[in-house]
Amino acid sequence: MAIERILATNFLLLSATLFHWSANECNPPQKKGYYKQSNKNGSTCFYNDFSTSTMVVRFLLLAFLVFGFGLTRRVNSHEESGERSCVSNSEEMHIQADFKPGIITLDGCANDWEDIDGSEFSLRPALDPDEDHEYKDGKMTVKALHDGNNVFFLLQVDGNYVYSKGDIKKCPSVALMFQIGDNATYHNMGGCKEQKGSCTNKTCKGHEVDLMHFVIGNAIPGRLYGGGDNSFGPLVDAYAWNPHCRYLNGMGPSGNHSSGQNNWKGAWWHSSFADKSGFVEEDSPYSKGGEKGTYYFEFARPLRTMDRLQQDVQFTIDWSSKMSVAFWYPVDGKQWVGSGHYTINCDWASLDIACGSVPTDASRSGWDMASAFALLFSVAALCIAIFVSYHVSRPNTVKFAPVENL
Template sequence: MLFHHRLLLPHLLICCLLVLAASHQESGEWTCEPDDEARISAHFRPGIVTIDGRANDWADVDGFEFPLRPALDPDEDKQYKAGKMAVKALHDGTDVYFMLQVAGDYVYSKGDDHMCPSVALMFQVGESATYHNMGGCKESPGTCNYTNCRGHEVDIMHFSIGNSIPGRLYGGNSVNEEGKEDSVGLVDMFSWNPHCRNIDGSGPSGNSSAAQNDWRGAWWHSSFSTNTGYIEVDSPYGSSGQKGTYYFEFSRPLRTMDLLQQDAQFSIGQSSKFSVALWYPGDGNPWHGSAHYTVSCDWVAMDVVRGYSTHKEVGSWDAASAFAFVISVVALAVSVFVGYLLVSKSKSIDFTPIDRL
């Protein structure tokens, strides 16, 4: 695979790609030993999540904790030292929701995305799309297109928080005819390989005015003390270096109106392949495009589960059903008892032979 970051406008795209191409150099032969038990289940849990970056409404949702290791060299000795990333997912029959939780000191530099944590989600779209090399199409930036890279598409959502306010909702904007992305840094992209990435609706064949950023997201840090909303003038929103946990919360329709093979499409009862990446500025130094951590060195399975799961909020339904069942049993017992009394009473009436009438 690998996730890479692009937040420059189209007229800087060529320079950006050249820098990223130079930075995307792996040392040695690629090896991967993924965790076979790593799997996410998005259960049907309607009406419990608000996209505000807060984690309290996810308390009863199960997830999976992944160690974070460098994407270009997934060595256990080089993994993210602050801790693992917990990934949770659910759906409400219309949208799919994600919560990413990862420990990290609060660092924030307004307007400088590379001095703030960033995260990305990546999904397989084309059947031939590999995790390694972000789709795995072997074409170069000058030759990759919808024809010779068909089947290698991956869907990417990238959220850089340098210009965003914690707790506020971002994304969901239409991409204009110039292919410009969300100015805050929550972008909806697709890729065929690390050097052939485009904002949704743009690409070698031009731009589509109908392109849509289908993602919405928010972020938070556990060190924040306010229970009300922040505004831009409050930046920085906490004391630098405060220990705690970052929360990144996202949603997107299960199915989108994509006509260009740029979005992953989720179906209830089926599995999809995805991954998650984290960029974090270490030791006061900005992160760079290929220096990111990922949850696995291969695709992770996500099951979009049918119907209700056996979580706590379902317990109220179970209790109501049990109560109704008890009432039904009691009513049946009463009916049987009354019937018994009526039959017993009828047996006590004296028999009068017909010849005495």
């Protein structure tokens, strides 16, 4: 900021000097040294030992520095400057994915998630996580579960309905980020120090993060996106080493690999939608703009993938992973920018993939009573069976009486 102030001050001083020349219609100086000269209108012009060309060159140079510095700041807008401040309570930054098989339909609707507990997070700008700049419409609820094969996520956030078909930056968008490499940081999307021309899987080894990005500007509500080859569709599977080195799975600085796949599938919905039978593209914009309600984003991915390139996070049951969630929203109808997203925390949150549930004491005691009753019934049935069998198999002996004795 000090450099900017100095450059701006010099810029204004030089501008004032040139304006003075123009206003007084002074002729360019013809000799060096400090002197004064009267022009044809009687005005007095003061000069120093800088010639007009020298002053113009200095003016242009400083203008270039001022505006060039601003452009440099804009290019690096995804990176924070100065001391980074992050106050995070790791105990609160926790997402639990319990084992709940067979209850989720991946359609963007949240009805089947009602009995699943979630975690609430305040949404703050990623580059300026100050509570004064929080997302004004409320917190984001993140829910997760798994069925032993796939992990499911639901992102739920309040927001007035906005949708502009084809203009992805005037529609809400979400992304998930997971730590892959042991040295991958939340800050700077992996934290590799290399720039775009030098970041490779060798120079940035250990800084890999897994990304899933869903933009809804070309996505029909309730319809499934993603999966298969990693096309440039609404839902993409990507990886990164830092904000400047982001690639779709299977693509990168060393060339493309056929093994790169999009393992994510997802759908979205808004609570203001009246039609539950299914939308088609011709139904756009699907609801009235500005309607109050809630956005739902639903995703699923296998716990383990066929990744061979260190581009996918691999989930393990009864293990924790590190993740984050980003949210873009066109505030006041203005297009969002890539670095202008909200996040659930200024550092990683913990995702716990829980193992199958263990019977509680109450359920175990109920099971013991049922077992005891069944055992008693079985013993009683066995005794009755033995008693009946004995009487059936016992010989029927009738006392013989001779006829003559009758």
